[in-house]
Amino acid sequence: MTLSTxxxxxxxxxxxxxxxxxxxxxxxxxRLQPQGLTQPRxxxxxxxxxxxxxxxxxxxxxxxxxxVFSGQQPLPGGDTLAAVYSGHQFxxxxxxxxxxxxxxxxxxxxxxxxxxxxLKGAGMTPYSRMGDGRAVLRSSVREYLASEAMYGLGIPTxxxxxxxxxxxxxxxxxxETAAIVTRMAPSFVRFGSxxxxxxxxxxxxxxTLVNYVIDRFYPECRQTPTGETAxxxxxxxxxxxxxxxxxxxxxxxxxxxxxxHGVMNTDNMSILGLTLDYGPYGFMDTFQLDHICNHSDxxxxxxxxxxxxVALWNLYRLASSLHTLVPDGDALRAVLDRYEAQFxxxxxxxxxxxxxxxxxxxxDEALLDSLLKLMHDQRADFTLTFRRLADAVRGQTQGFQDxxxxxxxxxxxxxxxxxxxxxxxxAEESAADDAPAQIRANAMDAVNPLYVLRNHLxxxxxxxxxxxxxxxxxxxxxxxxxxxxxxxxxxxxxxLPPDWAGGIEVSCSS
Ligand code: AMP
Ligand code: MG
Numbered sequence: 001m002t003l004s005t006x007x008x009x010x011x012x013x014x015x016x017x018x019x020x021x022x023x024x025x026x027x028x029x030x031r032l033q034p035q036g037l038t039q040p041r042x043x044x045x046x047x048x049x050x051x052x053x054x055x056x057x058x059x060x061x062x063x064x065x066x067x068v069f070s071g072q073q074p075l076p077g078g079d080t081l082a083a084v085y086s087g088h089q090f091x092x093x094x095x096x097x098x099x100x101x102x103x104x105x106x107x108x109x110x111x112x113x114x115x116x117x118x119l120k121g122a123g124m125t126p127y128s129r130m131g132d133g134r135a136v137l138r139s140s141v142r143e144y145l146a147s148e149a150m151y152g153l154g155i156p157t158x159x160x161x162x163x164x165x166x167x168x169x170x171x172x173x174x175x176e177t178a179a180i181v182t183r184m185a186p187s188f189v190r191f192g193s194x195x196x197x198x199x200x201x202x203x204x205x206x207x208t209l210v211n212y213v214i215d216r217f218y219p220e221c222r223q224t225p226t227g228e229t230a231x232x233x234x235x236x237x238x239x240x241x242x243x244x245x246x247x248x249x250x251x252x253x254x255x256x257x258x259x260x261h262g263v264m265n266t267d268n269m270s271i272l273g274l275t276l277d278y279g280p281y282g283f284m285d286t287f288q289l290d291h292i293c294n295h296s297d298x299x300x301x302x303x304x305x306x307x308x309x310v311a312l313w314n315l316y317r318l319a320s321s322l323h324t325l326v327p328d329g330d331a332l333r334a335v336l337d338r339y340e341a342q343f344x345x346x347x348x349x350x351x352x353x354x355x356x357x358x359x360x361x362x363x364d365e366a367l368l369d370s371l372l373k374l375m376h377d378q379r380a381d382f383t384l385t386f387r388r389l390a391d392a393v394r395g396q397t398q399g400f401q402d403x404x405x406x407x408x409x410x411x412x413x414x415x416x417x418x419x420x421x422x423x424x425x426x427a428e429e430s431a432a433d434d435a436p437a438q439i440r441a442n443a444m445d446a447v448n449p450l451y452v453l454r455n456h457l458x459x460x461x462x463x464x465x466x467x468x469x470x471x472x473x474x475x476x477x478x479x480x481x482x483x484x485x486x487x488x489x490x491x492x493x494x495x496l497p498p499d500w501a502g503g504i505e506v507s508c509s510s
């Protein structure tokens with residue numbers, strides 16, 4: 001074995017695999033080979049993600065790496081397949097979908113858990129329907145960056161391992177070029193994977209899938225709260241409870257950073273509570289309560305302020321699939337009834353930290369709502385509004401006021417927050433070395449990112465990538481992995497978007 005000094009492998013063939021999804025019955029997928037890109041070039045590889053599966057930085061530069069992650073060669077030890085699932089799209093039952101342009105290469109045994117590796121854009125599968133199985137450079141760069149940006153924010157997400165490009169033409173509104181992004185997740189099973197078997201009235205397959213997911217990812221659900229072995233109904237209810245809880249926390253995370261997913265269809269909802277499928281997503285610049293980031297979402301179904309309730313709607317679709325195995329609607333509903341309180345509690349906890357409040361009180365909701373309303377009415381920048389609150393706590397309210405047209409209204413709101421802070425003193429002992437205001441402000445900076453993946457930043461990286469230049473991707477990754485700490489020289493990445501940013505349209509076209 002060639003192990004580099006770091007204990008990481010230089011050679012892909014040294015990875016250890018355990019292809020557990022491929023061990024499910026063959027009705028769950030189709031085995032097939034990807035259609036590789038011609039004359040592929042590695043635009044970027046992610047050393048941090050590679051380390052999770054035991055690969056060294058050197059491995060990323062190898063010929064074998066490029067061949068595997070351009071879809072030209074199978075992953076050594078892998079078992080390539082496309083999975084089937086169904087789903088509700090924009091609230092309507094869409095029937096069978098599946099990995100129309102994704103190939104699961106295999107599941108690598110990592111040091112701290114297993115990771116499935118999946119190519120996105122490596123050609124048609126039996127689930128491609130009208131699609132070409134390809135992904136364009138533009139959307140691949142966006143997915144690659146967003147995965148790592150989310151990770152940097154501490155929000156559960158799929159990761160991205162590699163971005164491979166080529167000159168192969170892909171027809172969208174215009175002719176673009178093809179790319180493949182390799183994603184990593186412990187599992188890519190979605191709510192729609194369960195809906196698939198329930199809708200086809202195949203309870204045995206549904207049970208197989210439920211058992212697979214519980215055994216691998218939710219083994220604690222096999223026990224009752226008192227430590228006895230749960231029966232099937234008990235295990236499934238606990239499983240639904242845990243998925244509900246994780247989904248509620250994920251929504252709180254998204255809302256707290258002004259993230260819009262854009263396509264919260266049930267086939268894009270991870271059963272592990274991860275952010276999954278980065279398409280027409282957006283981190284809001286100007287705050288708008290009902291901001292719609294997906295140009296194709298004409299009804300605003302997935303607007304920012306609707307995300308938490310849409311997630312619950314999606315959980316209802318999951319629960320009704322599980323009803324096949326647990327025919328007790330009241331019990332399933334009782335689990336989902338906990339969602340709202342879980343979400344609100346998690347959201348308030350996050351917003352309290354962002355506002356520099358140590359202990360949330362029910363009255364704080366009015367304070368938060370009045371800020372959001374002010375931001376909405378005055379089109380204030382989401383990220384900078386929160387970031388500059390810490391400066392205000394340090395005594396510099398100018399920057400915060402600058403974000404609002406009506407500076408006096410902004411200042412008046414800030415004075416309410418300052419009064420609230422006065423009732424929420426920083427403990428004496430922690431304030432020993434530093435002024436209490438400084439301690440509070442530092443804590444606020446640690447949760448209010450300065451750098452987020454604004455659309456125009458992604459766009460700049462895409463433009464450079466089209467010229468074969470990955471330096472913007474590299475710069476953004478450096479900033480977004482540590483988004484809370486200001487880096488001298490990178491002021492423009494934290495600034496308000498330029499005028500041209502308003503003209504960027506992101507849609508389902510990818
Ligand atoms: P999405 O909502 O973008 O996650 O995709 C919904 C469904 O369409 C999934 O089954 C995808 O695999 C499939 N799909 C999206 N784009 C393509 C494409 N270019 N070729 C084949 N299938 C696609
Ligand atoms: Mg999808």
